[in-house]
Amino acid sequence: MDLYKDRIASDILIKKIEAMAKDLDEIKLCHVCGTHEHVITHYGIRALLPKNIQVVSGPGCPVCVTTQGEIEAAVKVAEKGAVITTFGDMVRVPSKRSLSDAKASGLDIRIVYSINDAINLAISNPRMKVVHFAIGFETTCPTTAVAVLNSPDNFYVLSAHRVVPPAMDLLLSSGKINLSGFIDPGHVSTIIGTKPYEHISNKFNVPQVICGFEPNDILMGIYMVLKQIKEKRAEVENEYVRGVRLEGNIKAQQLMEKVFEPCDIRWRGFPIIPGSGLSLKKEFANKDAYKVFNIEIEDIPEEKGCSCPEVLRAEKNPNECPLFGNNCTPQSPKGPCMVSKEGACYISFKYNKTFR
Amino acid sequence: MCLAVPGKVIEIEGSIGIVDFNGVKREVRLDLVDAKIGDYVIVHTGFAIEKMDEKDALESLDIWKQLLKSEEDY
Numbered sequence: 001m002d003l004y005k006d007r008i009a010s011d012i013l014i015k016k017i018e019a020m021a022k023d024l025d026e027i028k029l030c031h032v033c034g035t036h037e038h039v040i041t042h043y044g045i046r047a048l049l050p051k052n053i054q055v056v057s058g059p060g061c062p063v064c065v066t067t068q069g070e071i072e073a074a075v076k077v078a079e080k081g082a083v084i085t086t087f088g089d090m091v092r093v094p095s096k097r098s099l100s101d102a103k104a105s106g107l108d109i110r111i112v113y114s115i116n117d118a119i120n121l122a123i124s125n126p127r128m129k130v131v132h133f134a135i136g137f138e139t140t141c142p143t144t145a146v147a148v149l150n151s152p153d154n155f156y157v158l159s160a161h162r163v164v165p166p167a168m169d170l171l172l173s174s175g176k177i178n179l180s181g182f183i184d185p186g187h188v189s190t191i192i193g194t195k196p197y198e199h200i201s202n203k204f205n206v207p208q209v210i211c212g213f214e215p216n217d218i219l220m221g222i223y224m225v226l227k228q229i230k231e232k233r234a235e236v237e238n239e240y241v242r243g244v245r246l247e248g249n250i251k252a253q254q255l256m257e258k259v260f261e262p263c264d265i266r267w268r269g270f271p272i273i274p275g276s277g278l279s280l281k282k283e284f285a286n287k288d289a290y291k292v293f294n295i296e297i298e299d300i301p302e303e304k305g306c307s308c309p310e311v312l313r314a315e316k317n318p319n320e321c322p323l324f325g326n327n328c329t330p331q332s333p334k335g336p337c338m339v340s341k342e343g344a345c346y347i348s349f350k351y352n353k354t355f356r
Numbered sequence: 357m358c359l360a361v362p363g364k365v366i367e368i369e370g371s372i373g374i375v376d377f378n379g380v381k382r383e384v385r386l387d388l389v390d391a392k393i394g395d396y397v398i399v400h401t402g403f404a405i406e407k408m409d410e411k412d413a414l415e416s417l418d419i420w421k422q423l424l425k426s427e428e429d430y
């Protein structure tokens with residue numbers, strides 16, 4: 001499988017990209033996946049690309065786009081006596097009251113690796129109310145659906161799930177950044193397949209390529225997008241054949257549809273994006289922590305000074321934030337993009353430091 | 357978060373499997389795929405999210421190699 005990392009293959013791909021780029025104007029491609037940002041930065045891919053080809057990072061980090069209002073909702077549930085479980089990075093995200101502050105003040109906040117750990121906690125502690133603060137894109141939503149359908153009565157879900165295509169649509173509709181194409185997220189696509197992206201290509205006439213997670217996957221993806229641009233095509237192509245079927249994972253899609261319905265939700269850095277959230281359907285009200293604990297999502301204004309909103313909207317690179325690297329570091333993060341291992345600021349800080 | 361890694365299913369009991377990630381064995385839920393012992397699966401937050409049979413993997417490698425080759429004379 002080493003072809004996907006092979007240097008000689010990389011060189012061939014870079015030559016092809018260079019040849020293709022010669023006849024093109026300024027091209028700005030956007031990806032929407034923290035793991036893609038990691039691969040691109042880790043392997044220094046941006047430095048290998050011709051000057052007129054830029055790859056920017058969009059709202060691809062689920063931890064980063066979760067709003068303070070949702071974090072506050074989780075704290076309020078904990079105050080009502082429930083145990084909150086969630087994924088590690090979420091706990092450290094600065095907020096009106098962060099989950100780590102809540103934990104320090106004595107509330108029961110626990111980090112889990114999988115929602116399955118949260119279910120097991122509920123099974124072994126029948127008198128405990130376990131509420132999983134469920135973040136994540138389409139890759140994670142089906143796991144929450146399984147949990148809603150197969151868990152004891154003392155297990156609940158506080159859904160902060162989001163789906164990616166409506167955010168991509170909004171990025172282009174806003175007209176603020178001039179994007180020539182998308183690198184589509186690999187494992188989100190494993191679940192949803194190619195179809196949910198198609199209307200974006202049709203509406204905005206932009207090409208998209210679903211990419212895998214090795215350096216040559218990204219290079220091949222960039223090449224395929226450029227080729228589409230040159231040939232004046234705007235389609236959804238799949239580079240990550242080994243991980244994505246065109247129709248996606250139907251079983252996972254059916255479970256998601258059974259449990260969730262789309263809702264309108266704000267993303268950090270974005271206004272309310274119609275249809276971009278997933279809330280539990282009425283039949284599962286007994287599992288829905290918002291209903292069971294009677295909590296609403298507050299509207300909390302974003303912190304001043306941190307440029308995460310611009311970073312998430314692909315309008316700024318991390319090092320264009322005045323706080324980057326001095327006031328804001330992984331040890332003392334001022335925004336979610338410096339907390340999450342998938343945040344653009346964290347990744348940029350980590351590799352710029354080690355590569356210097 | 358969306359990081360996911362491939363591994364090989366070596367045991368199955370109901371909806372739970374043991375998956376071998378290059379020697380490290382972990383429990384993985386198989387609710388989202390129809391996996392058999394010996395299958396390769398992509399695992400994300402403790403769930404297999406897709407099956408990757410060896411034939412598929414080789415086939416996609418093939419497609420990739422061809423793409424690389426056919427593009428060589430671009």
Ligand code: SF4
Pocket residue numbers: 305306307308309311318321322323324325328329333334335336337338339345
């Ligand atoms: S460097 Fe820190 S403060 Fe600036 S955008 Fe990134 S996370 Fe926010």
